[in-house]
């Protein structure tokens with residue numbers, strides 16, 4: 001679960017950027033692990049998702065969101081779950 005105390009207020013404009021994402025019309029399964037996915041299969045899925053993120057017009061906003069609310073699952077802003085854990089582990093608390 002993301003830290004709900006860090007989520008932005010439930011105003012439409014706070015989330016509109018998500019509709020502009022390169023993933024808006026792509027199956028979410030590309031970005032989120034199915035149960036029990038591990039190893040090479042997970043790495044390949046995450047790398048394919050990151051390729052989509054590279055051309056996304058809202059990548060910075062998406063990445064900032066995921067880091068600020070500490071999204072625990074999925075690829076956000078070109079970062080996997082483990083990428084975000086590494087960044088957050090070495091970043092001073094916000």
Ligand code: SF4
Pocket residue numbers: 018020021022023024031052053056057058059060062063075076077078
């Ligand atoms: S950066 Fe990636 S996850 Fe975020 S909106 Fe864009 S395509 Fe989707």
